[in-house]
Amino acid sequence: MLEQLIDALRVLPGVGQKSAQRMAYHVLERDRDGGQRLSEALASAVERIGHCKRCRDFSETELCATCASASRDGHQLCAIESPADRLAIEQATGYRGLYFVLQGRLSPLDGIGPRELGLDQLADRLGEGEVRELIIATNPTVEGDATAHYLAQIARKHAVRPSRLAHGLPLGGELEYIDRGTLAHAFGSRAEITE
Amino acid sequence: MLEQLIDALRVLPGVGQKSAQRMAYHVLERDRDGGQRLSEALASAVERIGHCKRCRDFSETELCATCASASRDGHQLCAIESPADRLAIEQATGYRGLYFVLQGRLSPLDGIGPRELGLDQLADRLGEGEVRELIIATNPTVEGDATAHYLAQIARKHAVRPSRLAHGLPLGGELEYIDRGTLAHAFGSRAEITE
Ligand SMILES: [Zn+2]
Ligand SMILES: [Zn+2]
Numbered sequence: 001m002l003e004q005l006i007d008a009l010r011v012l013p014g015v016g017q018k019s020a021q022r023m024a025y026h027v028l029e030r031d032r033d034g035g036q037r038l039s040e041a042l043a044s045a046v047e048r049i050g051h052c053k054r055c056r057d058f059s060e061t062e063l064c065a066t067c068a069s070a071s072r073d074g075h076q077l078c079a080i081e082s083p084a085d086r087l088a089i090e091q092a093t094g095y096r097g098l099y100f101v102l103q104g105r106l107s108p109l110d111g112i113g114p115r116e117l118g119l120d121q122l123a124d125r126l127g128e129g130e131v132r133e134l135i136i137a138t139n140p141t142v143e144g145d146a147t148a149h150y151l152a153q154i155a156r157k158h159a160v161r162p163s164r165l166a167h168g169l170p171l172g173g174e175l176e177y178i179d180r181g182t183l184a185h186a187f188g189s190r191a192e193i194t195e
Numbered sequence: 196m197l198e199q200l201i202d203a204l205r206v207l208p209g210v211g212q213k214s215a216q217r218m219a220y221h222v223l224e225r226d227r228d229g230g231q232r233l234s235e236a237l238a239s240a241v242e243r244i245g246h247c248k249r250c251r252d253f254s255e256t257e258l259c260a261t262c263a264s265a266s267r268d269g270h271q272l273c274a275i276e277s278p279a280d281r282l283a284i285e286q287a288t289g290y291r292g293l294y295f296v297l298q299g300r301l302s303p304l305d306g307i308g309p310r311e312l313g314l315d316q317l318a319d320r321l322g323e324g325e326v327r328e329l330i331i332a333t334n335p336t337v338e339g340d341a342t343a344h345y346l347a348q349i350a351r352k353h354a355v356r357p358s359r360l361a362h363g364l365p366l367g368g369e370l371e372y373i374d375r376g377t378l379a380h381a382f383g384s385r386a387e388i389t390e
Contacts, residue, residue, distance in 0.1 A: 001240055001255055008236035011229030012204075013221045014214065018372070025279055026208045027237070028244055028253060029298060034206030035241040041203035042234035045196055045219070046227045058223060060196055084220055103224060177213070 056101040078135040084176045092180040093187040105147040126158035162193040251296040273330040287375040288382040300342040321353035357388040
């Protein structure tokens with residue numbers, strides 16, 4: 001049973017055999033209440049957290065709080081790779097528009113194509129005519145760049161202005177881990193994608 | 196609910212806000228089955244894993260498998276700080292004796308004294324007369340050393356020979372993280388504690 005717990009902990013990213021063991025012992029020796037709470041939080045989250053049908057972010061309800069809010073600006077849509085990027089942008093910038101969460105980036109070798117990223121849904125959304133600017137905030141990586149180019153094409157096809165966060169993001173970095181100042185600056189000085 | 200999961204993950208040692216977030220997203224995006232399994236493993240472990248009444252190691256049964264085994268040598272008893280140390284010793288050495296798990300080390304400032312480490316129980320065990328050598332394998336830290344001295348006194352009082360793992364352990368290190376070769380060597384050349 002202890003072995004099963006150690007094994008199960010390895011589902012968490014960055015947790016190998018040694019740290020899983022340490023975690024299991026810590027919970028059993030020092031914080032069984034915390035272990036119980038974690039067990040319950042995992043069970044409810046796995047069972048009840050789905051995706052917002054409009055922006056694909058995590059949500060317990062059909063529409064997430066951001067999409068359902070009347071105070072957000074529907075003329076701007078920001079495409080991001082992951083829900084964590086939304087948190088980072090909300091915390092670092094004054095952005096008041098909406099989001100579209102790709103839940104990944106184009107990666108043909110891993111079988112992740114336009115369908116997996118919901119790009120049909122994104123195209124429909126841009127076709128509705130309300131969005132004027134698509135702010136493409138994919139990560140500054142090779143795959144993030146390829147995804148950005150693809151998204152910019154879709155935007156242009158629907159007469160929506162594509163823009164991208166300004167350079168200043170460290171190359172090869174993950175947006176989620178960039179300090180607030182850099183992210184706020186890059187967000188503020190985003191440039192229109194002209195070709 | 197997502198916030199509760201992120202919060203609950205921080206019960207795990209070494210997991211801060213950022214990694215908790217990453218873990219939650221990873222489970223929700225890529226491995227909900229793994230999350231479900233982890234939830235169940237935690238719940239059963241927290242509820243059903245107790246302590247062996249003889250050696251204080253984790254056990255689902257009153258006596259753990261090691262204490263219940265007929266093939267271990269009852270003349271040697273090895274005192275260790277944590278269950279992880281038993282695994283490390285079993286994997287690195289050919290030790291066939293029994294264990295006593297302190298579940299900690301003397302640390303008066305944290306309120307951890309002889310009672311918390313089960314030292315009355317250890318004294319009773321040594322008083323039974325079967326144990327001839329108490330191998331003290333506490334960590335080579337200040338608190339581990341103080342604990343070792345205290346244990347050696349108890350052993351002598353019951354005419355049991357106390358010994359300690361040979362020097363060669365890196366100072367200030369945690370036994371659990373020492374490479375097998377060093378640990379096997381230190382275990383093999385343990386020295387009797389004469390004063
Ligand atoms: Zn939404
Ligand atoms: Zn036992």
